[in-house]
Amino acid sequence: MHMIVVVGGGAGGLELVTRLGRSLGKSRRAEVTLVDSQMTHLWKPLLHEVAAGSLDASGNELDFVAQAKWNHFLFLGTLCNVDRSNRRIRLAAVIDDRGAELIPQRTIDYDTLVLAVGSTTNDFKTPGVAEHCVFLDTPRDAERFRKRLLQHYLAAHSRRSESKIRNEAVNIAIVGAGATGVELAAELRHAAGQFAQYGLDSIAPDDMRIALIDAGPRVLPGLSAKISASAQAALTRIGVTVLTSTMINEKTSEGLVTREGICIQASMKVWAAGIRAPRFLGKIDGLEVNHLGQLRVKTTLQTTHDEDIFAFGDCAACPMNEDNEKNGAATRASRASTG
Ligand SMILES: Cc1cc2nc3c(=O)[nH]c(=O)nc-3n(C[C@H](O)[C@H](O)[C@H](O)COP(=O)(O)OP(=O)(O)OC[C@H]3O[C@@H](n4cnc5c(N)ncnc54)[C@H](O)[C@@H]3O)c2cc1C
Numbered sequence: 001m002h003m004i005v006v007v008g009g010g011a012g013g014l015e016l017v018t019r020l021g022r023s024l025g026k027s028r029r030a031e032v033t034l035v036d037s038q039m040t041h042l043w044k045p046l047l048h049e050v051a052a053g054s055l056d057a058s059g060n061e062l063d064f065v066a067q068a069k070w071n072h073f074l075f076l077g078t079l080c081n082v083d084r085s086n087r088r089i090r091l092a093a094v095i096d097d098r099g100a101e102l103i104p105q106r107t108i109d110y111d112t113l114v115l116a117v118g119s120t121t122n123d124f125k126t127p128g129v130a131e132h133c134v135f136l137d138t139p140r141d142a143e144r145f146r147k148r149l150l151q152h153y154l155a156a157h158s159r160r161s162e163s164k165i166r167n168e169a170v171n172i173a174i175v176g177a178g179a180t181g182v183e184l185a186a187e188l189r190h191a192a193g194q195f196a197q198y199g200l201d202s203i204a205p206d207d208m209r210i211a212l213i214d215a216g217p218r219v220l221p222g223l224s225a226k227i228s229a230s231a232q233a234a235l236t237r238i239g240v241t242v243l244t245s246t247m248i249n250e251k252t253s254e255g256l257v258t259r260e261g262i263c264i265q266a267s268m269k270v271w272a273a274g275i276r277a278p279r280f281l282g283k284i285d286g287l288e289v290n291h292l293g294q295l296r297v298k299t300t301l302q303t304t305h306d307e308d309i310f311a312f313g314d315c316a317a318c319p320m321n322e323d324n325e326k327n328g329a330a331t332r333a334s335r336a337s338t339g
Pocket of ligand 1: 007008009010012035037038045048077079116118137179180315
């Protein structure tokens with residue numbers, strides 16, 4: 001039977017493997033397998049809501065084991081290597097919380113391999129960023145941000161109860177005004193009001209000061225100038241400080257330092273200034289990657305040097321012809337208008 005392995009059950013891979021399972025898997029025309037390093041899927045565009053505390057991640061995750069059972073595919077763990085000459089992939093050992101090996105490394109064969117492993121935040125090697133800024137790549141990152149924010153509120157609350165200090169402020173700087181940064185800024189403004197309603201009013205809603213910073217001239221650069229202008233106006237209206245054409249060159253203990261040497265002070269810093277594909281893709285023997293580490297694919301989504309390996313989503317670089325451009329713009333616009 002033809003063996004199809006999809007690596008990455010994110011926004012793209014989960015939809016694909018589910019459809020393949022329902023069609024080819026169910027009728028036993030192919031064996032369909034999903035490989036993902038996590039046990040559950042949370043749609044990445046919800047991460048800013050988890051970070052702001054408006055969404056409970058665990059209530060919105062989809063369990064891969066159950067999805068596999070319902071949709072006629074198999075589910076296995078983390079990819080660590082691709083052996084193209086033998087059409088085989090290697091999966092990492094499964095280790096439990098205490099470091100004990102539950103399942104050793106193993107290999108599985110494929111006839112068709114689809115790589116949909118997504119992306120991680122790109123810090124562009126900016127000094128201090130990896131150490132001091134929060135990235136929003138996974139539900140765990142989002143949870144960590146939410147906890148830190150809550151701790152700021154609780155500490156301010158406790159200081160006020162001890163009458164040491166009156167109301168305080170929290171400064172949050174978000175670098176990158178793409179979808180992640182814009183959505184996070186707006187969600188945090190909403191959260192500031194919610195905190196006060198839950199009694200955490202030692203930081204007044206307006207004293208959650210949010211700066212959204214981008215090196216480019218406008219927010220949401222992937223969308224039309226009209227959408228970008230109205231998003232920026234809406235952010236300003238709700239009290240977010242938008243700093244465009246502002247390049248951050250360094251993160252120090254004081255804050256974020258711009259190219260002009262101005263220090264933007266912030267107790268919480270989020271870096272959402274771009275993406276790059278996971279580095280291991282560049283090490284797969286013979287496959288071609290671009291400067292962001294994304295696999296180069298043809299318009300068929302087959303990788304340029306191996307027609308049995310496909311890639312799509314954030315980890316792939318697809319050539320854009322005129323039709324692709326139009327479809328891409330229409331999809332982005334419809335996503336933006338549906339929020
Ligand atoms: C806060 C936020 C808001 C966003 N808002 C928008 C928006 O409004 N509109 C929009 O178009 N986009 C938005 N995006 C971007 C969007 O989420 C991504 O473009 C999309 O998720 C990419 O889908 P994907 O399938 O390529 O990868 P992902 O959805 O990232 O999935 C990748 C999967 O691969 C798995 N994986 C990774 N490495 C391995 C490995 N070695 N072995 C096995 N599995 C692995 C991961 O666990 C994950 O399940 C947003 C992103 C964020 C973070």
